[in-house]
Amino acid sequence: MSWMDDMWINTKSAANAVGQKTGEVIDRSKLRLAIIDLKSDLSHKYAVLGKLCYESYRTGKDYAKEMLALEKEIADMNVQLSALKDKLAHLQKKVKCPSCGTYNPQGALFCRQCGSRLAGAAAKEEDSQEELLDFAEKMAEEEDI
Numbered sequence: 311m312s313w314m315d316d317m318w319i320n321t322k323s324a325a326n327a328v329g330q331k332t333g334e335v336i337d338r339s340k341l342r343l344a345i346i347d348l349k350s351d352l353s354h355k356y357a358v359l360g361k362l363c364y365e366s367y368r369t370g371k372d373y374a375k376e377m378l379a380l381e382k383e384i385a386d387m388n389v390q391l392s393a394l395k396d397k398l399a400h401l402q403k404k405v406k407c408p409s410c411g412t413y414n415p416q417g418a419l420f421c422r423q424c425g426s427r428l429a430g431a432a433a434k435e436e437d438s439q440e441e442l443l444d445f446a447e448k449m450a451e452e453e454d455i
């Protein structure tokens with residue numbers, strides 16, 4: 311399965327190249343491309359995993375070791391994918407839902423996927439409540455004079 315290892319190394323180095331630029335302004339389109347590449351590699355891994363599963367079922371041969379190795383690679387790639395998506399969403403100023411992880415447009419009050427209240431919305435509401443309290447205090451002070 312050396313071709314799979316080669317592919318994995320290529321994927322890793324591509325993702326690392328993006329990771330090394332942390333702190334720099336990363337072009338959104340480059341991030342999108344890295345995400346597309348990683349997704350494509352991931353779906354290929356899933357296909358190989360499926361084929362191993364099928365072959366194991368068909369021939370009775372035990373591929374548990376290979377399947378476990380693939381599962382670990384897939385888990386690592388999903389972590390990388392999630393990190394890339396977070397970076398892109400950050401550049402796009404999108405808000406990630408704390409409940410389901412869906413990215414929502416900037417300024418959204420509730421998650422478009424699960425309806426949970428978004429963290430940014432709560433902070434904004436607190437801000438406006440504070441502003442309202444400040445305003446009320448100022449009004450009260452002015453009335454005293």
Ligand SMILES: [Zn+2]
Binds near residue numbers: 422
């Ligand atoms: Zn949600």
